[in-house]
């Protein structure tokens with residue numbers, strides 16, 4: 001990280017690269033759009049609840065996309081919903097991230113062949129940062145997905161374009 | 164409590180001009196087959212007659228029968244007061260599927276009929292609000308639960324097949 005290790009040696013002064021500081025701040029308080037879709041959403045809610053406690057990673061569900069840093073696409077995306085998700089995504093302020101949770105959001109899941117109403121992967125509509133496999137993924141898997149997203153943000157650069 | 168045969172007899176007596184038929188060779192409950200444009204009158208009677216009192220439309224579902232060239236609607240009725248049940252069926256031409264609405268008899272028929280319209284394209288005559296209910300409002304590729312339905316390649320620029 002580069003700055004936390006200098007924290008206590010120089011009294012109250014912390015030396016850091018601006019980039020590291022911003023990335024650290026950003027990844028430590030990822031606010032999520034309060035948004036769930038299908039059975040995966042139940043698992044996402046379990047992840048937010050006290051046993052798995054998403055909050056310890058700074059993840060708080062926000063009622064408006066305007067407050068949010070990332071969105072978890074947690075479940076089956078119907079074609080009707082896909083147009084709404086696109087709008088939600090466009091309403092979120094930059095920088096914004098997406099976790100695609102579960103087989104449905106990844107590739108259509110059980111509806112991949114006969115789901116006349118299902119979008120076969122949310123990445124056909126919005127860009128995905130982390131894919132979490134499973135049907136549904138366990139809370140541990142979603143937590144791992146979040147850690148992967150944090151890892152991605154930690155190495156972001158203000159000058160180099162990443163997304 | 165009335166048996167299917169008794170209910171059928173009551174209907175016969177009250178609608179002598181109607182084309183009614185009782186099918187009992189079913190693995191489930193007996194089915195009364197009625198004509199699609201009279202189903203509202205029959206259901207008003209089933210709902211109001213004091214010895215029947217079918218106050219509950221438990222289910223309404225459309226079925227595609229392409230071999231017979233028909234679209235059918237099944238009605239599962241129940242009475243919470245007398246505790247008897249009956250199943251009705253109407254069949255209509257697949258090319259001009261028109262059935263009278265039951266929204267005047269049971270309010271719950273409204274969304275069920277919209278669903279049958281949305282997925283099978285059955286037109287419920289005099290329905291107050293016959294719009295799609297599950298598929299997008301601008302879905303123009305047809306009715307997905309028909310056996311000969313083909314999914315479109317794209318919807319609003321999104322690729323639909325896998």
Ligand code: SF4
Pocket residue numbers: 038039040041074075076101102103104105109110134135136137
């Ligand atoms: S991936 Fe499985 S658990 Fe998740 S929404 Fe789809 S069907 Fe439900």
